[in-house]
Amino acid sequence: MxxxxxxxxxxxxxxxxxxxxxxxxxxxxxxxxxxxxxxxxxxxxxxxxxxxxxxxxxxxxxxxxxxxxxxxxxxxxxxLTTDILDCTNPKQNVEEQIIYNSISEIKEKIKIKVNELYKNDKLTLQTVDILNKVYNGHTKIKEIDANNLKIYFLEEMLYFQGLMLKYNKEKFNEKKLSKIESKIEDELHKGSKLTAFKRQIIKKYNYKKLQKYFD
Ligand SMILES: [Zn+2]
Incomplete structure (x- = not known):
């Protein structure tokens, strides 16, 4: 989110x-x-x-x-009727209050966690609970849907991680690097899919230079 x-x-x-x-x-x-x-x-x-x-x-x-x-x-x-964080309210920072951990294997569980600073915030906790159910399923039928979602998730994230690998591999080749960086920029733009997970990687591993593409 x-x-x-x-x-x-x-x-x-x-x-x-x-x-x-x-x-x-x-x-x-x-x-x-x-x-x-x-x-x-x-x-x-x-x-x-x-x-x-x-x-x-x-x-x-x-x-x-x-x-x-x-x-x-x-x-x-x-x-359903659960109250969650409002992504359209600039006072509720849904990217900051929640930790979005990616996966690299289909059998892994996608673990969404609350940022420790917000561990007592009811809306953040409820949002985390909903997101964990969305990405992993909590009933048999939702597990089937979540599994299909996870396949898409992995395709999208593996593509992004591939770009990050190339970004590190070509760091001394200016021409190649600028092309790769422009593709990474597209992925970090809020119009891309699963943006929160991609940005989390950039923040977690401290790619400071790429943070300018968060908009
Ligand atoms: Zn959805």
Missing amino acids: INITRKEKAPDCLKKQTNYNCEDVLEKLEKDFLGKCYICETNQFSTNVEHFKAHKGNKKLKFDWENLYLACNHCNNIK
Whole structure:
């Protein structure tokens, strides 16, 4: 999960308070949420318009533009009515408060942890719990979905780790290095998939020069 900035204005179709899945809502959510589910940071499952705060029949919450988020079916079914950190709130730093550990083998568990500084923060703990369920599954059926997600996860992360290897291998070859760096820049941009995990590697191993590509 990474912080994103909502820029789009509320679509007119919401005023009628009949359908929150209208075309305009979907298009604008895709733009603001950079075409990926805000929870798993991929587009591997079908798209859902998620109510960040459960509306429980409350019309205002049900059609409130600021309460509509782009999630996937897999994550939406796990989060349900749980309150989690708000990636659109700049006061809640979802990249800082959570540690996103990558894996290198399909049988490994993806371990999402709370940053020690936030170990008593209820929302951070609840978010960590949801993310662990999303990436690893907590019921048999969710394990099947999580396993498919993990295959995508590994493909994406192994590609990124390959770039990092080349970055280290070619560190004295300026021409090659600048090409590799530009590919790494794309992967660290918030529009890439699983950005939080990629940035975690950069932070953990202290690649200071590459941190300028966090935006
Ligand atoms: Zn998702």
